[in-house]
Amino acid sequence: MAEPLRVVVTGAAGQIAYSLLYIIAKGDVFGKDQPLILHLLDIPVMMDVLEGVVMELADCALPLLRDVVPTDDPIVAFTDVSAAFLVGAMPRKQGMERKDLLAANVKIFKVQGEALDKYAKKDVKVLVVGNPANTNALICSKYAPTIPKENFTAMTRLDQNRAQAQIAAKLKVPVGMVSNAVIWGNHSSTQYPDASYAVVERNGTVEKVTDIIADEKWIRETFLTSVQKRGAAVIAARKMSSAMSAAKAAADHMKDWFLGTTPGKIISMGVISNGAYNTPKDVIFSFPVIIEDGKWKIVEGLLVDEFSHSMLDATGKELLEEREEALKIIQA
Structure with a gap:
């Protein structure tokens, strides 16, 4: 077997991590033959709760899980890790403005960027889940100057999964038959869920979704708005932000980053912008990407209309x- 891979999950006593840790530890992300050592970071007041999570991981009797390191010390958490799920952040609550969330969370990601820079492996792959994820990832990368900017990503896979689920429901097909819906931009209500390149496989053929759903009003209004506002709808219903679906999306994102995307399939990731498609440079922007050998690449040449x-x-x-x-905020 391979050498154990060290993986850190922050906010490890929280709800997203509670679903995510099991998915990682049983081998669904890094492969069925890849042993793991999990580093679990949370704040001091959560250490008792985290101990319960460690006990549950032990009781799962997972063959790939070689060790679990619970800690409230960023040095311990980030030392020698090859993958980082930065989940820990103040969650958005009902009625909370994004600027309030930004002020609360940006300093956390400065500290974590500095710790990654000093202690993690230089090829560490970093996924920021904590919101506002795009800008948190940008700040994290700014304070980790010795790690390539390409190694810092933000999660928009949840939005892509939501988009494909909406399309599948509209077409009355299993969601696994739908692929290549694209999320552009920010993981916020301004994101652009784009069905232009989405396809559905049925009856042995691949068809464009927009050829089947010949309803521009549904595509540009109902579908777009339902995906943009899905997170808020979950909060309104649960009184808490998305957890199970966020954990699944984080696992999907990191699995594809480590193991590669399926040929013919594109996924959405928040990555450092090079200005492709006339987007602003040097922000973390969600693009359609493909991944080979652990390297993502923005899909170029897609037709983008005026809308x-x-x-x-x-x-x-x-x-x-x-x-x-x-x-x-950082400089204040």
């Missing part, structure tokens, strides 16, 4: 504003 360009402009503008606000 789509306006949506990309709006979400890009929000990301620039968030970046400016975050840097003010």
Whole structure:
């Protein structure tokens, strides 16, 4: 068997981690032959709860799990890790503005960026789940200058999963038959869920979703709005933010990053923008990507119509504003 891979999960006593840790530890993310050592980071007041999580992981009797390291010390948490799930953050509560969330969380990601820079492996793959994820990932990368910016990503896979579930429900097909829906921009209500490139496999053939759903109003209004506002709808119903679905999406994101995307399939990831599709540079922007040998690549040459360009402009503008606000908070 391979050498154990060290993986850190922050906010490890929280709800998302409670679902995520089992998915990771049983081999669904890094492979069925990859032993793991889990580093679990949380704040001091959560250490008793975290001990209960450690007990449960032991009681799962998972063959790949070689050790579990619970800690409230970032040095211990980030030492020699090859993958980082940065889940821990103040969750968005009902009625909370994104700027309030940004102020609460941006300093956390500065500290974690510094710890990653000093103690993690230099090829560590970092996934930021804690919101506002795109800007948190940008700040984290800023304070880890010796780690490539390409190694810091934000999670928009949850939005892609939501989009594909909405399309599957509309078409009355299993969700596994739908792929290549794209999420552009920010993981916020300005994101652009785009069905233009989505396909459905049925009866042995691959068809474009927009050829089957010849209803522009549904595509540009009902579908778009339902995906954009799905997180808020979950909060309204549960009185808490998405946890189980966020954990599944984080696992999907990291699995594809480590093991590669399926040929012909594109996924959405928040990655450092190079200005592709006339988006702002040097923000973490969600693009359609493919992954080979652990390296993501933005899918180029997709046709983007006038409506789509306006949506990309709006979400890009929000990301620039968030970046400016975050840097003010950090420098204050």
